[in-house]
Amino acid sequence: MSGARRLPAGSLIDRSRSITFRFNGKEYSGHPGDTLASALLAQGVRLFGRSFKYHRPRGVVGAGAEEPNALVQLGEGAYSTPNLRATQIELYQGLTARTVNGWPSLAFDIGSINNWLAGLLPAGFYYKTFMWPRSAWTHYERFIRRAAGLGVAPTAPDPDRYDKIHRHCDVLVAGGGPAGLLAALAAARAGARVILADEQSRFGGSLLYSDAKISGESALDWVNATVSELEANPNVTLLPRSTVTGYYDHNFLVINERRTHHLGPGQADPRVSRERLWRVRASQVVLATGAIERPLVFEGNDVPGVMLCSAVSTYIRRYAVVPGRRGAVFTNNDSGYQTAVDMAWAGMEVSGVVDLRPSPSGQAVETVEALGIPVYTGHVVCGTRSNAKGLKRIELALLTDNGSEILSHKGLLDCQVLAISGGWSPTVHLHSQSGAKARFDEDLACFVPGNSVQAELSAGSSAGVFDLAGCLSGGVKAGVAAAAASGWAGATPDAPMAKGGQSGAIQACWEVPSTELGPTGTKKFLDFQNDTTVADVQLAVREGYRSIEHVKRYTALGFGTDQGKLGNINGMAILASALGQTLNQTGTTTFRPNYTPVTFGAISGRAIGEDQFDPIRKTAVHPWHVRQGAIFEDVGQWKRPWYYPCDGEDMPTAVNRECAATRQGVGVLDASTLGKIDIKGPDAAEFLNRLYTNRWDKLQPGRCRYGLMLGEDGMVMDDGVTTCIGPGHYLMTTTTGGAAAVMGWMERWLQTEWPELKVFLTSVTDHWSVMSVAGPQSRQLLEDVGCDFDLGGKAFSFMSMREGSVAGISARVSRISFSGELAFEISVNANYGLALWETVMEVGQRFDITPYGTEAMHVLRAEKGYVIVGQDTDGSVTPLDLGMQWIVSETKDFIGKRSLARSDTARDNRKQLVGLLTKDSAQVLPEGAQLVNAPSESRPVPMIGHVSSSYFSANLKRSIALALVKGGVSRMGSTVYAQLMDGAIVPATITSPVFLDPENERQRQEVV
C-alpha cells in the first residue's frame, strides 16, 4: 500500500458531497473541488499511464498544465475528448476516463517490451530504421502509430455548441495568482477596462495551496476579498477556466474559455456554449502566468511516486490528499523545504530533505530542522528502487565538493513519494509568443522575460520573482504601469504585506552525476511524455546536431501534448553543456501558440454547418423559387434555381422541358445575381477602353455592348454586357462569381495606376432585380404585361436599352440574350422584383411561360457556343483561344494586350475552343474528360485537351460539348477520343462550337 489517504478537514474540496466516476473501467469516488488526478491519488492510484516510446509505467508528476504522464481519454461517444491532463480535469458526477497509452491494459502493456529493447531504439530511430527503404514506411506506419498511442478522435459529430467573442480592453491580465490579481485590481481601480483570465476553476494561483498570510489574513480570504472587488467593478471581465493560449501581433490574444466542461456531458443548458474563444485586442498586457517547477534529472527519475514539490504541496493543501505514508524531498533550492513542512503537516513521515547544496541556510532550513526532519546537505538522489506500484526507496549519495561527481554512496531511504524541485522556470510562453526573446539569468538559474517587443510586461514569478511579497508588489506595479500606458493613470494602491524571509540561492543542477554502482543503463529522463533522455540529447550532439530546433526534432524533446513544459529547460541545458555553450547561446526552441491544446470546436465556433459556415445570398425572387419547388445550385455564395422539377420529374426531364419551352415559347430566368457596377465620370469611356479588349468611346446612350476583360497576363478574366446609361455613365455587368473581384480590380487600377481618370464606381448588384424573358413569344408577353414604350424590333433593336415602366413598375429593359433567343432583360428596384416576377408569371400563363434554371441556361448558351468564364476558361485561355479575335481591338491599348504578343500566347497549336459531337449522339461526355489523339498511343499518352462543357441538347436531340483542344480550330472534322474514368474510350468529332443558329437570326429578330 502506498498509504495514500484524504485528510479529514481543511482544503478546497467539498466533503459534504461525493462524486462517483470511472477510471479505466473501475469505479472511484471523489468530492466537488477535486481534479481527476487528486481524486485518484487520494484512493491510492499511482499508475496513470504508460510512456510513449518505452511504455514505462508512469504516475502523476505535476498538478497542472505541465503534467506529461497522466493523459486520459475523457468521456464517451460524441463527447469523448483525447489527451486531456488528469491534473486539469474537474471531477463531475459520472465522469469516465481511461488512459490513452497502455494496450491491452495499463497494468500489462505489451509495448513495454520496448523498455527492454531500448538499446535498439535510440534518438532518431524512426529516421534510421523505418525510412529505409522508403516504400516500407507505409507498412511500418500503421503499427508505429498504434504503438505510439495517444487518444482517439470521436467519430460522432460534436453535440455541443461553441462560440466566439471579440473584445477590446485596456489591460489584459493573463494569470490570476497573487501578481495577476493585484495587477488587475490596480488597473481596474485606475479606471481601465480589464480582462483577467486564469486557466483554473478559481483564482488564486499558488495561493490555493499556500499557508501564507497576506495583510494578516489567510491567503484564501485575501483572494476571495480581491475577487469580490473585481467582480463588483463593471469595467472588469473575470474569466476563470480560461487559458490565454495565444499571443499574436498587435497585442491580439486568444483566450480559450471552458464553460461547461466541469458539469459533465449533456448537463449544461444547450443554449450555453461548451467553450468560448475570446479574441481580445488589448492595449496593454500583463503576463502573470506564474512559473513551472523543474524536475531534477537523475537515474530512475520517472518512477511513479516521483513528483514535483509544488504538486505534492498542492495535493496536500488544496485537495487534502496525502499522497503516501512516507515522503522525501530532493531539492537544489529553498522551495522544496516548504513541501517537507507540508508533508509533515499532513501527517506524513518525512524521511529527509536531500539538498545538493553543500551548506544551505536560512529560515526554510531552520523550519524543517525544527520539525526534526533530517536534512542531507551536499547529497543527491542518485537512483530509485520501485516495484509494480511505484517508488519504494531512494538511493542517497554524497557529492564531491565541486558537485561534479559522486563521492560516496550513503544508502537507501524509504519513501513512496519523492518530491523534487530543480528550481522554477517562469512561464515565458506568452512573452515569447509575443515576439520577445527570453534570456537566461545565471543567478536565478532560469529563463526570464527579455525585452518586450509588444505592449506587455511580466509580473510575479513569470518575471522571475519567486517570493510572495515580491509577487504582490510586482503585481501592483505592473497593473499601475499598464493602466497608465493605456491612458488610465490613477493612484497607486499599496501592495498588501506578506511575510517571508530572504531565501537562499539556488544551485543550478541539470543532471545528477551518474553512479557507477547503479544498475547500468538506467535512464535519466528529460521529457517523460516522449521518453527523451539525457543520453538521447548527447547522442544527437555526437551525431552532429547543433541547433536546439534540430535536436528537438531528432530526439522529440518537447513534442507532445505538453510541449515540454516540464522537461525542455533541462534538455536545453544538457544540450548547451554537450555543445560547450552557455544556455543563452543555445537558446530555447520557439514557443508557439497554443499554450495548451485547443479543441477544433472552439476554433470553428458557430461557423459550421450548411447554414453558418459561409454566407448564403438570396435574390428578391427567392421566396417564389422556393414555393415553386426549385432545386438550388450554389453559385459563389448565391442560391440560384438550378431547375424546377414538375410532378416528380428528374433533372434531365426538367431541364429538357425548360430548354424546349424557351426555344419554342417563352422562358424566364432570375438573372439578379450577375454583378452590376455603376461607372460614372467624364473618363468612364476611356476607363472601359483600358479595361476591356474592345472599344467603348463610340457607344451611344441606350446601347449595350459585350466586353471581355483580361488579366495582365492576357488571359480571360471576366465578361459581361455594359450599357451606356447616359453621357459618361455606364452600367457594367460581371459574372456572378467574379463580381467582387472585378470591382476590386477596377478600384485598384483607378486608385493605384490611373488616379488621373475621373471615374467613380458603385456596386449596384443588389439594387436591381433582373428577370430575363427569353423565347420567340417574349415580345408578345411583354406587350401583354404592359410596357410604356415600343417593343418592336425597329424601335428597340438588339443590344439596346430602354427606360420606362413595365407593369407599372419603373424599369430598365435591355435586349440582350444569353440564350440566343429573342430576349428582354427587365431590371427593377429589387423591392419590386417579386411583384414584377409574379405579374409576368401570371400574364405568362396564356403563353405557358416556363421558369428555367441555371442548368437550362447553360445548355441554351452552349447550343450557341457562348462561353462561361471560369467553366470554359481556366485562367490560361486568351480571347484568341476562344475564337474571339473579333472583340480584340488593334487600335487601342488595354490591360493584357502586350501579353497577347508573348511568344507563348501568340504561338500556334494552343488549346482552342471547339465543339465536340460524340459518335453516339445519346452519349454525354463528362465535363473534365481528357482528350487524346488515338486510343492506342504509347504511354505516356499525350493529352491534347479536355471537355469544358457538356450537355444533352433537347433542341438538337443529341449531346453537345465544348472543349479546349490543341490546334482545334484547324482540325474541324477530325476525331479525338475521350478517356473516361471507367476506362471507356469515346470517339468524338471536332466541330464549330456554335451548334444552333450561327447567323444569330433568332435573337436579333429586327422585324416584328
Place this chain on the structure above:
Amino acid sequence: MTTRLSPLSEFKTPQRQLGTSDRLDCWFQEQPFLAHCNLRGDPQNLDFLQVVKKRLGVELPLLPNTVSSVGRWRGCWLSPDEWLLLGSGRSKPFEALVSELSAMHHSLVDLSGGQTVIRIGGPAWRDVLGSACTLDLHPRAFEASRCAQTVLAHINVLLIHVDDDERGEALDIVVRRSFSDHLLHWLIDATKEVGFELHQPGA
C-alpha cells in the same frame, strides 16, 4: 397597385425566444424602405459640399467614421470621397440635387432596393454583436454619431450608432439585400443565451 417588399419581409423565425435567464435582452427590427443613396464626390470642392447641404439639409461628414444627422437625412462617412445618405419617409429630393450636381464630377446612385437596415438593441446588443464584430463597440469607443464599416460573419456591413427614442441606445446595421436574411439568422443564433425579440417594422 404593385406591392413592394423589403428584403426581410419574408423573414421566417419565431417572434421571440427566451434566454437562459428567461429574459429577452436583445431585439431586432428591420427599418425597411429607407432611401439609400451612395454619393461620391470631391470633398475639396466646396461647391459640392454646399449643394448637398442646401438640398438635403445635412452636412457631409469629413471626419472618418462619423455620421451627421439632420431631419430625415443621415450622412455616413464611407471613405474620403464617399458617403451613404440614408433618408426616412417617402422623400424624393433628388431631382434638384442631381441637376445641381450635374456640373461637377460626382456619382449619386440609388441603392434603395439593394440594402436594408437591421436595428439591434436591448441590454445585450453589444455582446451579441461581439460574437461577430472585431471592432471595439464599447461605449467609450463607439458612441453617438459614430459609424464604421466592417465584416460580420463574412458579410460587409455598415454599423451606425443610433439613439432609438423609446428603446434607448441601439445600432443600425446596413446590409446588402441578398445577405440580410443570412445575417439576421446568424445574429439571432448569437442570442441563444440572452434571448431575443423581433419587433415588426414600424412597431
